[in-house]
Amino acid sequence: MSEHEFHPLVKQLLDGDITLAALPPELRAEGEEALRLLAAVDRSVVSVPAVTWRVMAGIERRRRRVRPWLLAPALALAAALILWILPEAHEVSLAGTFNRWDAHVTPLVRSGPTGVWTATLTLPAGQHQYAFVVDGARWVPDPGAPAVDDGFGRRNSVLTL
Amino acid sequence: MIATLLVIPLTLLGMQQQDSIAVRLAGRVSPDIATLVERLGIAASARGLPVDPLIQKAIEGSAKGIPSERVATAVRWVEMQLDTAAAALREGGVATDTLVIAAGEFAISAGLSNHDITALARIGASVAALTVGLRVAGTLAAMGVPSAENIGLISEKLRSGQPAGDVLSVPGRVQAEISRGVTPAQAAAGLERAAAAQAKHGPPPGRGNPPPHPTPPPHP
Numbered sequence: 001m002s003e004h005e006f007h008p009l010v011k012q013l014l015d016g017d018i019t020l021a022a023l024p025p026e027l028r029a030e031g032e033e034a035l036r037l038l039a040a041v042d043r044s045v046v047s048v049p050a051v052t053w054r055v056m057a058g059i060e061r062r063r064r065r066v067r068p069w070l071l072a073p074a075l076a077l078a079a080a081l082i083l084w085i086l087p088e089a090h091e092v093s094l095a096g097t098f099n100r101w102d103a104h105v106t107p108l109v110r111s112g113p114t115g116v117w118t119a120t121l122t123l124p125a126g127q128h129q130y131a132f133v134v135d136g137a138r139w140v141p142d143p144g145a146p147a148v149d150d151g152f153g154r155r156n157s158v159l160t161l
Numbered sequence: 162m163i164a165t166l167l168v169i170p171l172t173l174l175g176m177q178q179q180d181s182i183a184v185r186l187a188g189r190v191s192p193d194i195a196t197l198v199e200r201l202g203i204a205a206s207a208r209g210l211p212v213d214p215l216i217q218k219a220i221e222g223s224a225k226g227i228p229s230e231r232v233a234t235a236v237r238w239v240e241m242q243l244d245t246a247a248a249a250l251r252e253g254g255v256a257t258d259t260l261v262i263a264a265g266e267f268a269i270s271a272g273l274s275n276h277d278i279t280a281l282a283r284i285g286a287s288v289a290a291l292t293v294g295l296r297v298a299g300t301l302a303a304m305g306v307p308s309a310e311n312i313g314l315i316s317e318k319l320r321s322g323q324p325a326g327d328v329l330s331v332p333g334r335v336q337a338e339i340s341r342g343v344t345p346a347q348a349a350a351g352l353e354r355a356a357a358a359q360a361k362h363g364p365p366p367g368r369g370n371p372p373p374h375p376t377p378p379p380h381p
Contacts, residue, residue, distance in 0.1 A: 001311060031371070040271055046376065064341055095224060097217055099351065100189070100217075101217075101220050101221045101224035101225070102224065103224060122346045125329075126235075127267070127296045127299075139225055145305040146300055146303035147272045147303055148267075148272075148299070148334065149239055149268055149270065150221065150225075150235075151218060151222075151234075151235035151270075152222055152227045152231060152232075152235055154225070156221075158271075158299075158300050160296065160297065160300050160329055160333075161329070161334050
Protein backbone atom coordinates (compact mmCIF):
# COMPACT_ATOMS: atom_id res chain seq x y z
CA MET A 1 0.00 0.00 0.00
CA SER A 2 2.90 2.32 0.61
CA GLU A 3 3.84 2.08 -3.05
CA HIS A 4 0.83 3.98 -4.41
CA GLU A 5 -1.87 6.40 -3.46
CA PHE A 6 -5.34 5.18 -2.59
CA HIS A 7 -7.72 5.13 -5.52
CA PRO A 8 -10.46 7.79 -5.18
CA LEU A 9 -13.05 5.04 -4.81
CA VAL A 10 -11.01 3.51 -2.00
CA LYS A 11 -10.95 6.91 -0.31
CA GLN A 12 -14.75 6.93 -0.57
CA LEU A 13 -14.73 3.50 1.04
CA LEU A 14 -12.58 4.86 3.88
CA ASP A 15 -14.94 7.79 4.25
CA GLY A 16 -17.83 5.34 4.65
CA ASP A 17 -19.56 6.58 1.49
CA ILE A 18 -19.53 3.19 -0.24
CA THR A 19 -19.13 -0.43 0.79
CA LEU A 20 -16.40 -2.86 -0.17
CA ALA A 21 -18.87 -4.72 -2.36
CA ALA A 22 -19.45 -1.56 -4.36
CA LEU A 23 -15.80 -1.41 -5.43
CA PRO A 24 -14.86 -2.75 -8.86
CA PRO A 25 -13.22 -6.20 -8.57
CA GLU A 26 -9.80 -4.82 -9.45
CA LEU A 27 -9.94 -2.44 -6.47
CA ARG A 28 -11.19 -4.93 -3.89
CA ALA A 29 -7.73 -5.95 -2.75
CA GLU A 30 -6.68 -2.32 -2.33
CA GLY A 31 -9.91 -1.59 -0.50
CA GLU A 32 -9.41 -4.54 1.84
CA GLU A 33 -5.86 -3.42 2.53
CA ALA A 34 -7.06 0.14 3.24
CA LEU A 35 -9.70 -1.15 5.63
CA ARG A 36 -7.13 -3.38 7.28
CA LEU A 37 -4.91 -0.34 7.86
CA LEU A 38 -7.87 1.61 9.12
CA ALA A 39 -8.72 -1.18 11.53
CA ALA A 40 -5.12 -1.24 12.72
CA VAL A 41 -5.32 2.47 13.34
CA ASP A 42 -8.52 2.01 15.24
CA ARG A 43 -6.85 -0.41 17.65
CA SER A 44 -3.86 1.72 18.36
CA VAL A 45 -3.50 5.47 18.32
CA VAL A 46 0.25 5.22 17.82
CA SER A 47 -0.28 3.61 14.43
CA VAL A 48 -1.90 6.77 13.09
CA PRO A 49 1.40 8.30 12.02
CA ALA A 50 2.35 5.33 9.85
CA VAL A 51 -0.95 5.34 8.02
CA THR A 52 -1.01 9.09 7.66
CA TRP A 53 2.49 9.17 6.24
CA ARG A 54 1.75 6.31 3.87
CA VAL A 55 -1.17 8.24 2.50
CA MET A 56 0.89 11.41 2.32
CA ALA A 57 3.71 9.58 0.55
CA GLY A 58 1.27 8.41 -2.09
CA ILE A 59 -0.03 11.92 -2.50
CA GLU A 60 3.50 13.23 -2.70
CA ARG A 61 4.40 10.90 -5.56
CA ARG A 62 1.46 12.24 -7.52
CA ARG A 63 2.33 15.83 -6.63
CA ARG A 64 5.92 15.45 -7.85
CA ARG A 65 4.65 15.78 -11.37
CA VAL A 66 3.73 19.40 -10.55
CA ARG A 67 7.07 21.10 -10.27
CA PRO A 68 6.55 24.82 -10.81
CA TRP A 69 4.37 25.07 -7.72
CA LEU A 70 6.25 28.03 -6.38
CA LEU A 71 5.76 29.94 -9.58
CA ALA A 72 2.07 29.21 -9.83
CA PRO A 73 0.89 28.02 -6.42
CA ALA A 74 -2.77 28.41 -7.32
CA LEU A 75 -2.38 25.85 -10.10
CA ALA A 76 -0.45 23.28 -8.10
CA LEU A 77 -2.98 21.49 -5.94
CA ALA A 78 -2.60 18.35 -3.91
CA ALA A 79 -5.04 16.22 -1.99
CA ALA A 80 -4.60 15.33 1.64
CA LEU A 81 -6.47 12.69 3.58
CA ILE A 82 -6.61 13.67 7.22
CA LEU A 83 -7.47 10.87 9.58
CA TRP A 84 -7.87 10.89 13.34
CA ILE A 85 -9.22 8.67 16.10
CA LEU A 86 -11.35 10.20 18.83
CA PRO A 87 -14.32 8.06 19.84
CA GLU A 88 -15.62 10.44 22.48
CA ALA A 89 -15.83 13.51 20.23
CA HIS A 90 -19.18 14.76 18.96
CA GLU A 91 -17.79 17.19 16.41
CA VAL A 92 -14.28 17.54 14.95
CA SER A 93 -13.06 20.09 12.44
CA LEU A 94 -9.78 21.24 10.95
CA ALA A 95 -8.49 24.77 11.23
CA GLY A 96 -5.26 25.99 9.74
CA THR A 97 -3.44 28.31 7.43
CA PHE A 98 -5.43 26.90 4.50
CA ASN A 99 -8.79 28.13 5.84
CA ARG A 100 -7.62 31.16 7.82
CA TRP A 101 -7.93 29.20 11.08
CA ASP A 102 -11.68 29.06 10.75
CA ALA A 103 -12.93 26.18 12.89
CA HIS A 104 -16.31 26.07 11.15
CA VAL A 105 -15.51 25.54 7.47
CA THR A 106 -13.65 22.19 7.36
CA PRO A 107 -15.52 19.60 9.40
CA LEU A 108 -14.27 16.02 9.64
CA VAL A 109 -16.71 13.21 8.99
CA ARG A 110 -17.12 10.36 11.42
CA SER A 111 -16.72 6.99 9.71
CA GLY A 112 -18.92 4.51 11.52
CA PRO A 113 -19.06 3.99 15.26
CA THR A 114 -15.32 3.49 15.73
CA GLY A 115 -14.38 7.11 16.30
CA VAL A 116 -12.36 7.50 13.10
CA TRP A 117 -12.74 11.03 11.77
CA THR A 118 -11.62 11.80 8.23
CA ALA A 119 -11.49 14.66 5.77
CA THR A 120 -10.15 14.77 2.25
CA LEU A 121 -8.86 18.19 1.28
CA THR A 122 -7.50 19.72 -1.88
CA LEU A 123 -4.83 22.20 -0.93
CA PRO A 124 -2.19 24.24 -2.72
CA ALA A 125 1.08 22.31 -2.83
CA GLY A 126 3.49 23.54 -0.20
CA GLN A 127 3.32 23.68 3.56
CA HIS A 128 0.34 24.13 5.83
CA GLN A 129 -0.10 24.37 9.59
CA TYR A 130 -3.24 23.07 11.24
CA ALA A 131 -4.90 21.69 14.35
CA PHE A 132 -8.01 19.66 15.13
CA VAL A 133 -10.83 21.49 16.87
CA VAL A 134 -12.79 19.10 19.07
CA ASP A 135 -16.39 19.97 19.93
CA GLY A 136 -15.79 23.55 18.86
CA ALA A 137 -13.53 24.36 21.77
CA ARG A 138 -10.51 22.13 22.23
CA TRP A 139 -7.54 22.71 19.87
CA VAL A 140 -5.45 19.58 19.51
CA PRO A 141 -2.43 18.91 17.27
CA ASP A 142 -2.41 15.89 14.97
CA PRO A 143 -0.55 13.11 16.80
CA GLY A 144 0.58 11.74 13.44
CA ALA A 145 2.30 14.84 12.11
CA PRO A 146 5.30 16.94 13.07
CA ALA A 147 4.41 19.99 15.11
CA VAL A 148 5.82 23.41 15.90
CA ASP A 149 5.27 25.88 18.72
CA ASP A 150 2.32 28.11 17.86
CA GLY A 151 3.53 31.02 19.97
CA PHE A 152 0.62 30.62 22.38
CA GLY A 153 1.94 27.71 24.41
CA ARG A 154 0.39 25.08 22.14
CA ARG A 155 1.48 23.17 19.04
CA ASN A 156 0.48 23.40 15.39
CA SER A 157 0.80 20.35 13.15
CA VAL A 158 2.71 20.73 9.90
CA LEU A 159 1.62 19.20 6.59
CA THR A 160 3.99 19.34 3.63
CA LEU A 161 2.50 18.46 0.24
CA MET B 162 9.95 69.26 -3.85
CA ILE B 163 11.48 65.87 -4.77
CA ALA B 164 11.06 64.73 -1.19
CA THR B 165 7.40 65.73 -1.33
CA LEU B 166 6.94 63.81 -4.58
CA LEU B 167 8.45 60.72 -2.97
CA VAL B 168 6.52 61.01 0.26
CA ILE B 169 3.09 61.26 -1.40
CA PRO B 170 3.31 57.89 -3.25
CA LEU B 171 4.81 56.21 -0.19
CA THR B 172 2.00 57.55 1.95
CA LEU B 173 -0.56 56.35 -0.57
CA LEU B 174 1.16 52.94 -0.66
CA GLY B 175 1.03 52.77 3.11
CA MET B 176 -2.67 53.62 3.09
CA GLN B 177 -3.32 50.92 0.48
CA GLN B 178 -1.36 48.39 2.58
CA GLN B 179 -3.30 49.42 5.67
CA ASP B 180 -6.61 48.96 3.84
CA SER B 181 -5.50 45.54 2.58
CA ILE B 182 -4.53 44.37 6.05
CA ALA B 183 -7.72 45.77 7.53
CA VAL B 184 -9.82 43.89 4.98
CA ARG B 185 -8.10 40.61 5.76
CA LEU B 186 -8.50 41.08 9.49
CA ALA B 187 -12.09 42.31 9.35
CA GLY B 188 -14.32 40.36 11.67
CA ARG B 189 -11.53 37.99 12.74
CA VAL B 190 -9.61 39.94 15.40
CA SER B 191 -10.35 42.56 18.01
CA PRO B 192 -9.97 46.23 17.02
CA ASP B 193 -6.83 46.68 19.14
CA ILE B 194 -5.13 43.69 17.48
CA ALA B 195 -6.20 44.93 14.06
CA THR B 196 -4.65 48.32 14.77
CA LEU B 197 -1.42 46.71 15.98
CA VAL B 198 -1.12 44.41 12.97
CA GLU B 199 -1.80 47.26 10.54
CA ARG B 200 0.93 49.33 12.16
CA LEU B 201 3.45 46.47 12.31
CA GLY B 202 2.51 45.31 8.81
CA ILE B 203 3.14 48.67 7.19
CA ALA B 204 6.50 48.95 8.93
CA ALA B 205 7.42 45.38 8.03
CA SER B 206 6.43 45.88 4.41
CA ALA B 207 8.62 48.97 4.23
CA ARG B 208 11.54 46.80 5.36
CA GLY B 209 10.80 44.22 2.66
CA LEU B 210 9.29 41.70 5.05
CA PRO B 211 6.18 39.65 4.28
CA VAL B 212 2.99 40.79 6.00
CA ASP B 213 1.07 37.53 5.68
CA PRO B 214 2.71 35.76 8.67
CA LEU B 215 1.68 38.65 10.94
CA ILE B 216 -1.90 38.52 9.71
CA GLN B 217 -2.02 34.73 10.00
CA LYS B 218 -0.68 34.77 13.56
CA ALA B 219 -3.20 37.41 14.65
CA ILE B 220 -6.11 35.48 13.12
CA GLU B 221 -4.83 32.20 14.56
CA GLY B 222 -4.56 33.60 18.07
CA SER B 223 -7.99 35.15 17.96
CA ALA B 224 -9.53 31.96 16.54
CA LYS B 225 -8.01 29.99 19.39
CA GLY B 226 -9.50 32.36 21.93
CA ILE B 227 -6.14 33.65 23.12
CA PRO B 228 -6.28 36.93 25.13
CA SER B 229 -5.41 40.00 23.09
CA GLU B 230 -2.22 40.83 24.96
CA ARG B 231 -0.80 37.36 24.24
CA VAL B 232 -1.81 37.62 20.60
CA ALA B 233 0.00 40.94 20.41
CA THR B 234 3.11 39.37 21.94
CA ALA B 235 3.01 36.49 19.46
CA VAL B 236 2.60 38.83 16.48
CA ARG B 237 5.55 40.94 17.64
CA TRP B 238 7.56 37.73 18.08
CA VAL B 239 6.80 36.71 14.49
CA GLU B 240 7.89 40.14 13.29
CA MET B 241 11.16 39.74 15.17
CA GLN B 242 11.74 36.31 13.65
CA LEU B 243 11.06 37.71 10.19
CA ASP B 244 13.75 40.33 10.80
CA THR B 245 16.11 37.61 12.02
CA ALA B 246 15.42 35.44 8.97
CA ALA B 247 15.89 38.35 6.57
CA ALA B 248 19.21 39.26 8.18
CA ALA B 249 20.39 35.65 8.06
CA LEU B 250 19.48 35.39 4.39
CA ARG B 251 21.27 38.64 3.57
CA GLU B 252 24.30 37.29 5.43
CA GLY B 253 24.13 34.29 3.10
CA GLY B 254 24.00 36.50 0.04
CA VAL B 255 20.31 36.12 -0.74
CA ALA B 256 18.46 39.25 -1.77
CA THR B 257 15.21 39.99 0.00
CA ASP B 258 12.21 38.01 -1.18
CA THR B 259 9.09 37.76 0.92
CA LEU B 260 8.49 34.05 0.25
CA VAL B 261 11.96 32.99 1.25
CA ILE B 262 11.90 35.25 4.33
CA ALA B 263 8.61 33.68 5.44
CA ALA B 264 10.14 30.23 4.90
CA GLY B 265 13.15 31.28 6.99
CA GLU B 266 10.83 32.51 9.73
CA PHE B 267 9.08 29.15 9.77
CA ALA B 268 12.42 27.32 9.97
CA ILE B 269 13.48 29.48 12.92
CA SER B 270 10.15 28.95 14.67
CA ALA B 271 10.67 25.20 14.22
CA GLY B 272 14.03 25.33 15.97
CA LEU B 273 16.72 26.17 13.42
CA SER B 274 19.15 29.00 14.12
CA ASN B 275 19.97 32.06 12.05
CA HIS B 276 23.35 30.40 11.34
CA ASP B 277 21.52 27.42 9.86
CA ILE B 278 19.54 29.76 7.61
CA THR B 279 22.71 31.50 6.49
CA ALA B 280 24.39 28.15 5.80
CA LEU B 281 21.59 27.08 3.49
CA ALA B 282 21.51 30.48 1.80
CA ARG B 283 25.25 30.28 1.06
CA ILE B 284 24.78 27.17 -1.07
CA GLY B 285 23.70 29.45 -3.88
CA ALA B 286 20.50 27.65 -4.88
CA SER B 287 17.74 29.58 -6.59
CA VAL B 288 15.44 31.55 -4.31
CA ALA B 289 12.58 29.18 -5.17
CA ALA B 290 14.65 26.10 -4.28
CA LEU B 291 15.91 27.74 -1.09
CA THR B 292 12.33 28.54 -0.09
CA VAL B 293 11.40 24.87 -0.41
CA GLY B 294 14.60 23.83 1.38
CA LEU B 295 13.89 26.09 4.33
CA ARG B 296 10.31 24.87 4.63
CA VAL B 297 11.45 21.25 4.57
CA ALA B 298 14.32 21.94 7.00
CA GLY B 299 11.78 23.44 9.40
CA THR B 300 9.57 20.37 9.07
CA LEU B 301 12.55 18.08 9.74
CA ALA B 302 13.41 20.12 12.83
CA ALA B 303 9.84 19.65 14.02
CA MET B 304 10.28 15.91 13.50
CA GLY B 305 13.31 15.91 15.79
CA VAL B 306 16.11 15.82 13.23
CA PRO B 307 19.14 17.53 14.84
CA SER B 308 20.47 20.66 13.19
CA ALA B 309 23.70 19.14 11.84
CA GLU B 310 22.00 16.25 10.04
CA ASN B 311 19.14 18.48 8.97
CA ILE B 312 21.33 21.12 7.34
CA GLY B 313 23.61 18.41 5.89
CA LEU B 314 20.70 16.69 4.17
CA ILE B 315 19.01 19.82 2.85
CA SER B 316 22.35 21.25 1.71
CA GLU B 317 23.00 18.09 -0.28
CA LYS B 318 19.55 18.30 -1.86
CA LEU B 319 20.00 21.95 -2.79
CA ARG B 320 23.53 21.42 -4.16
CA SER B 321 22.39 18.61 -6.39
CA GLY B 322 19.64 20.81 -7.83
CA GLN B 323 16.88 18.29 -7.25
CA PRO B 324 13.36 19.38 -8.18
CA ALA B 325 11.06 20.82 -5.53
CA GLY B 326 8.99 17.65 -5.48
CA ASP B 327 11.98 15.55 -4.46
CA VAL B 328 12.92 17.95 -1.69
CA LEU B 329 9.34 18.09 -0.45
CA SER B 330 9.28 14.29 -0.24
CA VAL B 331 12.11 14.29 2.31
CA PRO B 332 9.93 14.51 5.48
CA GLY B 333 7.87 11.52 4.36
CA ARG B 334 11.01 9.52 3.64
CA VAL B 335 12.55 10.44 7.00
CA GLN B 336 9.32 9.42 8.71
CA ALA B 337 9.35 6.11 6.84
CA GLU B 338 12.89 5.44 8.10
CA ILE B 339 11.90 6.39 11.65
CA SER B 340 9.00 3.94 11.41
CA ARG B 341 11.59 1.24 10.71
CA GLY B 342 13.24 1.97 14.04
CA VAL B 343 16.10 4.37 13.35
CA THR B 344 16.50 7.74 15.05
CA PRO B 345 15.63 10.97 13.22
CA ALA B 346 19.35 11.79 13.05
CA GLN B 347 20.21 8.40 11.55
CA ALA B 348 17.36 8.67 9.07
CA ALA B 349 18.50 12.09 7.86
CA ALA B 350 22.16 11.05 7.72
CA GLY B 351 21.27 7.97 5.67
CA LEU B 352 19.25 10.03 3.20
CA GLU B 353 22.08 12.54 2.95
CA ARG B 354 24.52 9.75 2.03
CA ALA B 355 22.06 8.41 -0.52
CA ALA B 356 21.57 11.86 -2.02
CA ALA B 357 25.32 12.39 -2.23
CA ALA B 358 25.81 9.01 -3.89
CA GLN B 359 23.02 9.73 -6.33
CA ALA B 360 24.52 13.10 -7.18
CA LYS B 361 27.85 11.37 -7.84
CA HIS B 362 26.73 8.25 -9.68
CA GLY B 363 23.23 9.05 -10.93
CA PRO B 364 19.93 7.52 -9.84
CA PRO B 365 19.73 3.81 -9.03
CA PRO B 366 18.56 1.46 -11.78
CA GLY B 367 14.93 2.02 -12.68
CA ARG B 368 14.70 5.39 -10.91
CA GLY B 369 16.00 7.81 -13.52
CA ASN B 370 14.55 8.98 -16.78
CA PRO B 371 14.13 6.14 -19.24
CA PRO B 372 16.56 6.07 -22.15
CA PRO B 373 15.19 7.76 -25.24
CA HIS B 374 13.50 5.56 -27.77
CA PRO B 375 15.74 4.81 -30.74
CA THR B 376 14.88 6.80 -33.80
CA PRO B 377 13.01 4.56 -36.23
CA PRO B 378 14.73 4.04 -39.53
CA PRO B 379 13.40 6.24 -42.31
CA HIS B 380 10.93 4.69 -44.66
CA PRO B 381 12.51 3.61 -47.91
